[in-house]
Amino acid sequence: MTPLAHTALAEMTTPALLLDSTVLERNCEAMARRAARHGVALRPHLKTSKSAEVARLATRGHSGAITVSTVAEADYFARHGFLDLTYAVGIGAGKIDALHRIQRTHGARITLLADRVEAVRAAAERARAIGARFSLLIEVDTGGGRGGIAPDDDAALLAMAGEVQRSGVLSLAGVLTHAGHSYHAEGLAAIRAIAEAERAGAVRAAECLRAAGFTVDTVSVGATPTAVCAERLDGVTEMRPGVYTFFDLDQAARGICTMDDIALSVLATVIGHNPRSRRVLIDAGALALSKDESAAEFRDGLGFGLVCPVDGTAPLAGLRVAELHQEHGLIACDGNSNGSDGDSDSAMFEALPIGSRVRILPHHACMTAAPYDRYHVVRGTGASVHAVWGKAHGWHVAGPGA
Amino acid sequence: MTPLAHTALAEMTTPALLLDSTVLERNCEAMARRAARHGVALRPHLKTSKSAEVARLATRGHSGAITVSTVAEADYFARHGFLDLTYAVGIGAGKIDALHRIQRTHGARITLLADRVEAVRAAAERARAIGARFSLLIEVDTGGGRGGIAPDDDAALLAMAGEVQRSGVLSLAGVLTHAGHSYHAEGLAAIRAIAEAERAGAVRAAECLRAAGFTVDTVSVGATPTAVCAERLDGVTEMRPGVYTFFDLDQAARGICTMDDIALSVLATVIGHNPRSRRVLIDAGALALSKDESAAEFRDGLGFGLVCPVDGTAPLAGLRVAELHQEHGLIACDGNSNGSDGDSDSAMFEALPIGSRVRILPHHACMTAAPYDRYHVVRGTGASVHAVWGKAHGWHVAGPGA
Numbered sequence: 136m137t138p139l140a141h142t143a144l145a146e147m148t149t150p151a152l153l154l155d156s157t158v159l160e161r162n163c164e165a166m167a168r169r170a171a172r173h174g175v176a177l178r179p180h181l182k183t184s185k186s187a188e189v190a191r192l193a194t195r196g197h198s199g200a201i202t203v204s205t206v207a208e209a210d211y212f213a214r215h216g217f218l219d220l221t222y223a224v225g226i227g228a229g230k231i232d233a234l235h236r237i238q239r240t241h242g243a244r245i246t247l248l249a250d251r252v253e254a255v256r257a258a259a260e261r262a263r264a265i266g267a268r269f270s271l272l273i274e275v276d277t278g279g280g281r282g283g284i285a286p287d288d289d290a291a292l293l294a295m296a297g298e299v300q301r302s303g304v305l306s307l308a309g310v311l312t313h314a315g316h317s318y319h320a321e322g323l324a325a326i327r328a329i330a331e332a333e334r335a336g337a338v339r340a341a342e343c344l345r346a347a348g349f350t351v352d353t354v355s356v357g358a359t360p361t362a363v364c365a366e367r368l369d370g371v372t373e374m375r376p377g378v379y380t381f382f383d384l385d386q387a388a389r390g391i392c393t394m395d396d397i398a399l400s401v402l403a404t405v406i407g408h409n410p411r412s413r414r415v416l417i418d419a420g421a422l423a424l425s426k427d428e429s430a431a432e433f434r435d436g437l438g439f440g441l442v443c444p445v446d447g448t449a450p451l452a453g454l455r456v457a458e459l460h461q462e463h464g465l466i467a468c469d470g471n472s473n474g475s476d477g478d479s480d481s482a483m484f485e486a487l488p489i490g491s492r493v494r495i496l497p498h499h500a501c502m503t504a505a506p507y508d509r510y511h512v513v514r515g516t517g518a519s520v521h522a523v524w525g526k527a528h529g530w531h532v533a534g535p536g537a
Numbered sequence: 538m539t540p541l542a543h544t545a546l547a548e549m550t551t552p553a554l555l556l557d558s559t560v561l562e563r564n565c566e567a568m569a570r571r572a573a574r575h576g577v578a579l580r581p582h583l584k585t586s587k588s589a590e591v592a593r594l595a596t597r598g599h600s601g602a603i604t605v606s607t608v609a610e611a612d613y614f615a616r617h618g619f620l621d622l623t624y625a626v627g628i629g630a631g632k633i634d635a636l637h638r639i640q641r642t643h644g645a646r647i648t649l650l651a652d653r654v655e656a657v658r659a660a661a662e663r664a665r666a667i668g669a670r671f672s673l674l675i676e677v678d679t680g681g682g683r684g685g686i687a688p689d690d691d692a693a694l695l696a697m698a699g700e701v702q703r704s705g706v707l708s709l710a711g712v713l714t715h716a717g718h719s720y721h722a723e724g725l726a727a728i729r730a731i732a733e734a735e736r737a738g739a740v741r742a743a744e745c746l747r748a749a750g751f752t753v754d755t756v757s758v759g760a761t762p763t764a765v766c767a768e769r770l771d772g773v774t775e776m777r778p779g780v781y782t783f784f785d786l787d788q789a790a791r792g793i794c795t796m797d798d799i800a801l802s803v804l805a806t807v808i809g810h811n812p813r814s815r816r817v818l819i820d821a822g823a824l825a826l827s828k829d830e831s832a833a834e835f836r837d838g839l840g841f842g843l844v845c846p847v848d849g850t851a852p853l854a855g856l857r858v859a860e861l862h863q864e865h866g867l868i869a870c871d872g873n874s875n876g877s878d879g880d881s882d883s884a885m886f887e888a889l890p891i892g893s894r895v896r897i898l899p900h901h902a903c904m905t906a907a908p909y910d911r912y913h914v915v916r917g918t919g920a921s922v923h924a925v926w927g928k929a930h931g932w933h934v935a936g937p938g939a
Contacts, residue, residue: 148608148631150932182863204864206550224864225808225818228892229550250809253891280814281865315862406627407652412682416627422907423932426828460717461584461903462606462626463683489655490630501863505824506908508931528931529910530552530825 143519144445145492147511149404150423152503153494154189154510154524155447158398159380163192166362166379170197173368178202178221178355180377183501185527186510187215193380202375206233211527213241221246221355223311223375225274225282228257233532235267246308246353250274250283252298259302270308271299272353273344277336278329279315286312286336289343296349309353309372310344312337317360321389321433330361338370360391381500384441388433394450399504400443400494402511403464405487413480414457415466415487417495421459424495425502437498442466445492446516454483456495464495545921546847547894549913551806552825554905555896556591556912556926557849560800561782565594568764568781572599575770580604580623580757582779585903587929588912589617595782604777608635613929615643623648623757625713625777627676627684630659635934637669648710648755652676652685654700661704672710673701674755675746679738680731681717688714688738691745698751711755711774712742719762723791723835732763740772765793783902786843790835796852801906802845802896804913805866807889815882816859817868817889819897823861826897827904842897844868844889848918849896853888855881858897866897 144153170177179193182204190201190212200219203209209220210233218241222234226247234245247269249255255271262269273295276283284291299307314333320326333356341351354372356362362376381399382392401423407416430437438455457467468483487493497503504510505528512522546555572579581595584606592603592614602621605611611622612635620643624636628649636647649671651657657673664671675697678685686693701709716735722728735758743753758764759776770776783801784794803825809818832839840857859869870885889895899905906912907930914924 146631148635148932149629224820227551227806227808227820229548229806233550250811251891254809257892276811276813280811280816281860281862281867282809282811282818285813404629404631406629407656407684409652409678409682409684411678411687414682416684418626418629421829421904426904427823458683460683461907465683489653490659502823502828505863506931508933529908530550531910 141519141521144402144513145518147402147520149402149492150419151402151511152507152509153400153402154381154512155398155515156512157515158396159189160192162379162382162396162398163195166376167196169362170374173365175368175371176200176373178373178375179380180204180223180375181208181212183377184380184504185211186524187212187217188524189380190215190217202377205530206230207530207532208527209234209245210237210532213237213243218243220244221248221272221375223248223313225249226254226258228261231258231261231267232265234269235262235265238267244270246270246272248272248274248311249295252294255295255298255302255305259305262304268304271305272308272311272355273340275310275312275337275340277312277314277333279313281313281315283312284340286339292340292343293347296344296347307349307351309351309355310337310340311353311355313375314356314358314361317358318385318429319432320360323364323390326360326364327366330365333361334365334368334371341370359386363391378500381504383500384437384496384498385429388430388437397496399500400447400496401503402445403493403495405489405491405493408484408489410480410484413467415483417464417466417493418462419464419495420462422461422506424456424459424464424497425499426459427497427499427502430498438467439464440495440497443494443496445494446518447494447513448516450496451486453479543921543923546804546915547920549804549894549922551804551894552821553804553913554909554911555802555804556783556914557800557917558914559917560798561591562594564781564784564798564800565597568778569598571764572776575767575773577770577773578602578775580775580777581782582606582625582777583610583614585779586782586906587613588926589614589619590926591782592617592619604779607932608632609932609934610929611636611647612639612934615639615645620645622646623650623674623777625650625715627651628656628660630663633660633663633669634667636671637664637667640669646672648672648674650674650676650713651697654696657697657700657704657707661707664706670706673707674710674713674757675742677712677714677739677742679714679716679735681715683715683717685714686742688742694742694745695749698746698749709751709753711753711757712739712746713755713757714739715777716758716760716763719760720787720831721834722762725766725792728762728766729768732767735763736767736770736773743772761788762791762793780902783906785902786839786898786900787831790832790839799898801902802849802898803905805895805897807891807893807895810886810891812882812886815869817885819866819868819895820864821866821897822864824863824908826858826861826866826899827901828861829899829901829904832900839900840869841866842899845896845898847894847896848920849915850918852898856885
């Protein structure tokens, strides 16, 4: 799929999702080395990119096992040859038929997740009815307060494992936890502490199950902040970070990465100047950028994203996407609120003439990338697209021709 | 496209976008009557639904003319027989080739929008180079501060009209304004005042052009709040509201509609209970619902959406979507912050058993609907889907087979 390869960025239809493959490869290699150093497998979460090309880079030197968060992703990646999939969202019986079809059609092996006996029972009942079999991980809550059993709730852990074993159609793979709250922690020391709690909780749950005679092959942890900051992963078998492939302002704002590590941006065209409201208009709005402002928790002045020149060099000082409408983004410069900074306005209008292109760095790469159906791949400050990569989006499983 | 018609809601794959066609038809009829009463044409904005079936209902009794905000929408609607299209985002020369192809392939007539002489010049140059012709509206800013010339800036208005006339490939259609700031106004009196400023500004700009000898056929206004609240539209020729087709919590929070007028919801499945964090987990997260919280400006307690029973009756009292992760939504009930309301928690867990389905009412229908590729259409409290409607999404023009 390369109809638009070699197109100059200055001539591209916008908005478009740009991916710098030089940065992407560096990010993938760094995480692969980190996992190897800790002696754990890397099962990258592909919910960020939803792309087979990214998955190939992210699993290089590892087993090819990946993590997904929708049935559509499971289907897409199985069609692209990724056959060892963990579907890391609590399973509902309504997903079993589609996941079974994916296993059968492609010879994939999908591992499910659950934290309640009722959920295991319902999934097993449906699997039995259609002749499906799955591995299953027990979800452990190591502080995020989303899904999962408390790591010291032995009774609940053992009840779950017993239910899985009795089902006849599910087999216990192990335990999984996700320290999602590490996204809201400031400072590397705080994230290091969360990483250790994530590790210790998952290992404790695994030990509880092993002590009762259950086999626990998988002890799975991971979020990008904890994967980057963890000092040790003793007892863990795999990590599942995702956003590290692309990084974003949210990660950069806390020092998990640098601005140079951000591989994803949105290419937009300047479509207007409004001197009265002191805004530059671009054709990338709330849908093209997302309204996510996660990094505002850690750093001021980012608006809905930072504005870089079309060659992808450092953000233009003092500029930010200040407002979003569905298909319009409004760029403002510092000092706009006092209504008197005519010089910086003139400089902004001069730097961003109508018809010029800019790259916007997003707060949260997963949110920004999701609605697009392709990446336009660039290399460093190169002025043209060297490849177009397809991706999954939405929740529905594509038809046989897709 | 009806593979999933007649599916019971209780058996549907989730997340899914539900559209109540009874409410949709009522909303469309009410706006068509309103336009007729004011003696103006209705050119509904289809950026909300991106659906040909919705466009057919929204243009019933009117000319079939519609408004769009992306090239992908223009292409989709032209392929579905809607041939009078206003592309209501400031034009960039980079869009001219694609819009020309759409005009030529389908015999469509696309009207462009601009507010700067440079933009007109660049669009005209590209149109001339490829033999394209377009109508063009001059954008007027009646208070939103996004795009547009001030309605009393005669020099700028006349310079624009002159540039269009001299281009040889563009023809002046008239003026257009969008009172987007009406989305942030509280109280019907304030919105009525914005509606009158929107009308008066557009008419003033038109009169300025006519006084200089230009023909101005179109005087276009409209946003749902002002279209609903306007007391008179003298001098206006058309209105372009969009979100009224679906309505949402943002409109209901200010009395622009009632909760019963909301036609759009997201069907989700309960996938977990976390008694420690006092949350019910559903499989509709930030991508399925959007992180939009617009209505929070006007009303507390809405979280990221309200929770309705699967039959679409009134929201369950005290419940809201309190947190969003990429594919997880977390429902909480009132009193959750003091950590002591065990009774309401029990009632919540009992009302929402694992495996059950709920409908979530969104803050902003445009944001929520955008990433989906289809609607599952229901009627009132009916328990099954009676049709599946396709829709456009994203920005790229689909291939010939799509």
